[in-house]
Amino acid sequence: MTMLILVLVLSSFLGIELIRRIPSQLHTPLMSGSNAISGITIVGAIVATSIEGQWASVLAVLALLAATINVVGGYVVTNRMLDMFGGKKQRQGGKP
Amino acid sequence: MSDGVTPTGALEIASCVMFLVGLKLMGKQATAKLGNVVSAAAMLLAVVVALLATGVDFAVISVTVLIGALIGGFAAVRVKMTAMPELVALFNGSGGLASLAVGLIELLPDREVALTSRITASAAVIIGGIAFSGSIIAFGKLSGKINTKPIVFPFQLTISAISVIAALVIAGFSVASDSAFWLLPVLTVLAIWVGVLSVIRIGGGDMPVVVSLLNSYSGVAAAFAGLALHSPVLIVAGTLVGASGLMLTNAMCKAMNRSISNVLFAGFGSAVDSGTGAQQTGEVKPINPQDTYALLEAARSVIIVPGYGMAVAQAQHAVKELAAHLIENGTNVNFVIHPVAGRMPGHMNVLLAEAGIEYEQLAEPDDVNPTMETIDVALVIGANDVVNPDARDEQSSPLYGMPIIEVDRASTVVVLKRSMSTGFAGVQNSLFFRNNTRMLFGDAQKSIAEVAGEFAAD
Numbered sequence: 001m002t003m004l005i006l007v008l009v010l011s012s013f014l015g016i017e018l019i020r021r022i023p024s025q026l027h028t029p030l031m032s033g034s035n036a037i038s039g040i041t042i043v044g045a046i047v048a049t050s051i052e053g054q055w056a057s058v059l060a061v062l063a064l065l066a067a068t069i070n071v072v073g074g075y076v077v078t079n080r081m082l083d084m085f086g087g088k089k090q091r092q093g094g095k096p
Numbered sequence: 097m098s099d100g101v102t103p104t105g106a107l108e109i110a111s112c113v114m115f116l117v118g119l120k121l122m123g124k125q126a127t128a129k130l131g132n133v134v135s136a137a138a139m140l141l142a143v144v145v146a147l148l149a150t151g152v153d154f155a156v157i158s159v160t161v162l163i164g165a166l167i168g169g170f171a172a173v174r175v176k177m178t179a180m181p182e183l184v185a186l187f188n189g190s191g192g193l194a195s196l197a198v199g200l201i202e203l204l205p206d207r208e209v210a211l212t213s214r215i216t217a218s219a220a221v222i223i224g225g226i227a228f229s230g231s232i233i234a235f236g237k238l239s240g241k242i243n244t245k246p247i248v249f250p251f252q253l254t255i256s257a258i259s260v261i262a263a264l265v266i267a268g269f270s271v272a273s274d275s276a277f278w279l280l281p282v283l284t285v286l287a288i289w290v291g292v293l294s295v296i297r298i299g300g301g302d303m304p305v306v307v308s309l310l311n312s313y314s315g316v317a318a319a320f321a322g323l324a325l326h327s328p329v330l331i332v333a334g335t336l337v338g339a340s341g342l343m344l345t346n347a348m349c350k351a352m353n354r355s356i357s358n359v360l361f362a363g364f365g366s367a368v369d370s371g372t373g374a375q376q377t378g379e380v381k382p383i384n385p386q387d388t389y390a391l392l393e394a395a396r397s398v399i400i401v402p403g404y405g406m407a408v409a410q411a412q413h414a415v416k417e418l419a420a421h422l423i424e425n426g427t428n429v430n431f432v433i434h435p436v437a438g439r440m441p442g443h444m445n446v447l448l449a450e451a452g453i454e455y456e457q458l459a460e461p462d463d464v465n466p467t468m469e470t471i472d473v474a475l476v477i478g479a480n481d482v483v484n485p486d487a488r489d490e491q492s493s494p495l496y497g498m499p500i501i502e503v504d505r506a507s508t509v510v511v512l513k514r515s516m517s518t519g520f521a522g523v524q525n526s527l528f529f530r531n532n533t534r535m536l537f538g539d540a541q542k543s544i545a546e547v548a549g550e551f552a553a554d
Contacts, residue, residue: 001212004323004331011319011332014116015339022123024435025458027344027442031311032184033122033132034340037115038314039187040139040333041194043146044325048201050151056201061160063197068164069171070191075136076172077183082129084177084449 029081036074042067107145112332114138119336125455142329177450178407181440185235185307188314192227195220195317196284202324203283205275209324214274216323218267218283224317225287226294230310233295237303238439244300253361256293262286298359301481304441305348305359312341344441351435353497380516383534385543388510389550391534392418395472397428399464401501402444403437405478405513409540412451415477418544419453421551430459432501434482461501474503476511476527478540484525494523509533512540 022030045063048056101109115138121131147157168187175183199220202209209217236242263286270279298306315337322330349356383391392398400419406412422429431453437444445458464471476483485504486493503509504527511533527533536543 001210001323004326004328007328007331008319008323008335011335012339015119015336016343018116018119018123018336019340019343022344022347023125024347024433024442024460025445025455026123026125026128027347027435028180028440028446029128029132029442030122030340031308031344031441032180032187033135034119034315034337035184035188035191035311037119037135037139037333038191038311038318038337039194040142040330041191041198041318041321042139043142043327043330044198044318044321045194046143046146046152046157047149047325047327048198049153049156050149051201051207053204053206055204057156059197059201059204061156063194063201064157064160065164066190066197067194068161069168070187070194071139071168072165073168073172073183073187073190075132075139076169077175077180077187078132079129080172081177081180081446081449082132084446085125085128085455 025085029078029085032074032081033078036071036078039067039070039074042071104145104148107141108329111138111141111145111329114141115329115333115336119340138333142333145329177447178410179239180446181303181307181438181443182235182238184440185231185238185310188307188311189228189231189235191314192224192231192310192317195224195314195321196228196287197224198321199224199317199324200280200284202321203270203274203280205277207274211271213324213326214271216320218271220317220320220324221280221283222263222267222287222290223313223320225284226291227310227313227317229288229291230295230306230313231291233292234303234306234310237295237300238307242296246299247296252293252297256290259286259290259293263290294360297361300439301436302352302359303439304436304443305345305352305356307440308341308344308348309356309360312338312345315339315341348436348441351499353499380528380535381533383510383536385536385546386550388534388536388543389547391473391508391510392422392427392475392547393425393551393554395422395427397471398422398430398473398475399459399471399503399506400429400431401437401474401476401479401483401503402431402433402448403477403479403482404439404443405480405540407438407443407447407478409478409514411477411541411544412447412453414541414544414548416448416451416453418548418551419457421548425551429457430464431457432459432461432464434461434479434501437479437482461499465502468502468505469507471503471506472508474506474509476503476509477544478512480513480525481523483527484523485530486523486526490526503527504530504532507532510536512536512538512543514539 048060118135202217319334487495
């Protein structure tokens with residue numbers, strides 16, 4: 001558990017550093033993109049289908065359904081948004 | 097975590113790294129799309145690793161995932177860009193629901209999991225439940241299905257506090273006893289109730305903040321579920337979302353010069369009808385599309401300030417056409433976007449991008465405020481609170497202190513509006529009564545199209 005908590009603490013610092021100074025133009029895609037990532041519970045839901053018991057099965061299917069909607073919907077809608085941003089000519093040589 | 101790295105462990109590490117890289121790439125205009133793809137690939141990899149676990153039920157998984165993917169994908173492809181905030185709120189709610197359910201599984205009787213796992217699972221249930229119900233209420237408010245004004249009733253904060261404490265106590269009991277099944281529905285209902293209570297008292301104008309915060313919650317809930325399941329990839333991905341959501345929430349609060357506790361607890365905008373800052377009366381000066389055309393035709397420098405009204409009227413394409421006419425006429429045109437304009441962070445940018453407006457034409461308030469006097473015409477399209485000069489001048493205004501786009505200092509302001517109703521925050525706007533302000537009433541799309549038509553006929 002100690003190692004897992006360490007992972008959590010370090011990731012939270014990383015998350016803060018990564019998102020510092022994002023141009024406001026990208027706020028919406030960033031939010032819906034990270035919203036899709038929060039569907040990562042899909043992993044827990046998949047593993048939970050192996051657990052015996054009526055209630056566990058019902059909850060696992062519910063979790064899996066909800067997480068899949070979150071993940072697939074989130075990524076698709078973010079992609080749609082970013083398509084519009086890049087739809088016309090990008091700034092000349094804008095690649096870093 | 098034992099010694100040695102298993103193949104699945106290595107894949108899981110790769111997935112974590114890809115999430116990090118993806119998020120990093122999403123922070124730059126040029127690489128944002130690639131970032132989203134990398135992040136989606138990370139998710140796919142994490143799912144593949146999970147499928148390798150022993151005993152998972154492939155039949156159930158494939159059917160459920162297919163149904164979920166169809167629902168989510170269909171909604172994402174069909175949604176109009178103006179309705180984007182509602183949909184993101186709904187997706188966020190389903191993420192919260194998933195963490196709630198996974199947390200409950202770990203708390204079921206006879207699961208024989210470690211005490212620390214039960215504690216973190218109960219945290220996933222509470223935070224996931226709040227993210228779920230809060231997002232549903234936010235969806236209702238964003239789509240206008242629920243009153244967008246703050247819903248405040250006596251002792252609300254006290255009731256909220258008691259509900260939170262009750263949830264914590266019940267969580268404590270269900271952690272301590274692994275046979276008390278009946279505690280779990282009680283815990284779930286309490287968590288959902290707290291989420292409802294927290295969001296109904298927040299006004300529609302603050303929704304960009306709330307949506308970012310709820311996004312952060314669903315990430316934190318996933319991270320706690322990860323602690324309960326001992327899953328590093330869940331912890332890393334969940335925490336990244338939690339932390340980035342908090343940063344975004346903070347950025348939104350700064351843009352409104354308000355603290356997060358003020359947004360969450362003040363019931364902002366609920367008491368405005370009874371006075372504060374609403375005294376301005378007087379004559380507004382209407383203008384018709386023809387005169388607006390004459391103003392714009394003679395202008396050398398024009399700024400356009402879009403707000404949610406532009407989204408409602410679906411006017412972004414007409415606006416783009418008008419801007420093209422202006423540029424052709426030799427006028428300097430800039431779009432000035434307030435960070436909290438619209439219903440979610442960056443909402444206006446998405447709409448203008450949809451209409452094909454160049455990234456270079458977009459400006460932030462700080463870019464134009466210092467030189468506002470040089471602007472001949474400021475065209476305010478369906479924006480209200482973000483151009484309200486009372487935020488700068490009137491200490492009694494509920495908006496006081498919020499950084500605004502100071503269009504009142506431009507030579508002429510033309511405000512497009514359907515009626516004299518107040519903005520989403522429910523606050524009166526003295527801009528409409530100023531000498532240099534003209535009101536162009538009517539549907540924004542029709543009005544803009546008429547003005548653009550005058551240019552075309554020219």
